[in-house]
Amino acid sequence: MTDEAGTVDLTRPSAARVYDYYLGGAHNFAVDREMAERAIGMWPDLPLIMQANRAFLRRAVRFCADAGVRQFLDLGSGIPTVGNVHEIAQDAAPGARVVYVDNDPIATAYSENILRGNQDTAALQADLRKPEQVLDSPQVRKLLNFDEPIAVMMVAVLHFVPDNDDPAAVIARYREAMAPGSFLVLSHASQDGQPGQADSHQNLYNRTATPMTMRSKSQVAELLTGFDLVEPGVVFLPQWRPVAPEDVDEHPERFSGLAAVGRRS
Numbered sequence: 001m002t003d004e005a006g007t008v009d010l011t012r013p014s015a016a017r018v019y020d021y022y023l024g025g026a027h028n029f030a031v032d033r034e035m036a037e038r039a040i041g042m043w044p045d046l047p048l049i050m051q052a053n054r055a056f057l058r059r060a061v062r063f064c065a066d067a068g069v070r071q072f073l074d075l076g077s078g079i080p081t082v083g084n085v086h087e088i089a090q091d092a093a094p095g096a097r098v099v100y101v102d103n104d105p106i107a108t109a110y111s112e113n114i115l116r117g118n119q120d121t122a123a124l125q126a127d128l129r130k131p132e133q134v135l136d137s138p139q140v141r142k143l144l145n146f147d148e149p150i151a152v153m154m155v156a157v158l159h160f161v162p163d164n165d166d167p168a169a170v171i172a173r174y175r176e177a178m179a180p181g182s183f184l185v186l187s188h189a190s191q192d193g194q195p196g197q198a199d200s201h202q203n204l205y206n207r208t209a210t211p212m213t214m215r216s217k218s219q220v221a222e223l224l225t226g227f228d229l230v231e232p233g234v235v236f237l238p239q240w241r242p243v244a245p246e247d248v249d250e251h252p253e254r255f256s257g258l259a260a261v262g263r264r265s
């Protein structure tokens with residue numbers, strides 16, 4: 001966790017570093033590992049759910065690239081891990097431009113590090129709840145053209161935006177800036193799949209500096225107001241356009257998180 005000035009606080013777990021630990025990364029500290037282990041102790045499926053989330057992100061980036069999108073704004077991008085947005089996007093479409101945004105200075109520092117030398121990418125430390133700061137930043141202005149279709153990604157981040165911060169209004173501000181043919185890529189923690197586990201998980205996070213607001217399928221669908229839902233709509237993570245039918249677990253609700261992509265018409 002960080003203060004307003006972006007100083008790293010090693011006494012409290014950070015959502016970015018705890019997530020890195022779930023994914024098997026090395027960019028985390030004892031305080032993060034302790035929190036992650038407690039969470040996994042209560043909900044052993046957590047690492048699997050996080051992997052399913054990353055797999056959804058990769059499928060969604062490929063989907064947007066196949067639809068002709070050549071620029072990506074990844075909000076709440078996290079600490080770089082295998083299969084980052086620019087790797088998938090630039091593999092599908094060389095020259096695709098990507099700006100990574102996270103409010104965690106460690107996530108931004110590692111992103112800057114791996115992006116060095118890649119002229120079509122940039123990292124920005126900013127709060128997605130302040131759309132003007134993101135949209136007016138030099139990184140976004142230099143690389144992204146909002147007159148052309150863009151993919152705005154909010155993957156596994158909106159559950160860190162409480163109702164008091166009006167996530168729908170935040171999304172609306174980005175939507176207004178997006179050209180027709182743009183996409184909003186979204187995944188979100190939810191109680192829908194495993195209510196008991198999810199409640200204890202949310203309670204654990206709510207005792208930390210990064211409280212969590214899980215949302216139901218209908219609440220997530222509401223966040224996509226103003227976008228046309230791409231098939232198959234709001235579904236559990238593995239159910240969103242799987243590469244092969246056998247990739248979907250017999251019990252997709254086990255993965256709990258919800259995934260959706262909306263198109264700006």
Ligand SMILES: C[S@@+](CC[C@H](N)C(=O)[O-])C[C@H]1O[C@@H](n2cnc3c(N)ncnc32)[C@H](O)[C@@H]1O
Pocket residue numbers: 015016017019053054057075076077078079101102103104107126127128129154155156157160161
């Ligand atoms: C669970 S990680 C998700 C990372 C990546 N999007 C993914 O799905 O693999 C959530 C990330 O959102 C970031 N985050 C939380 N609230 C944010 C905010 N208000 N503005 C920007 N980033 C935020 C955290 O620092 C963390 O890196």
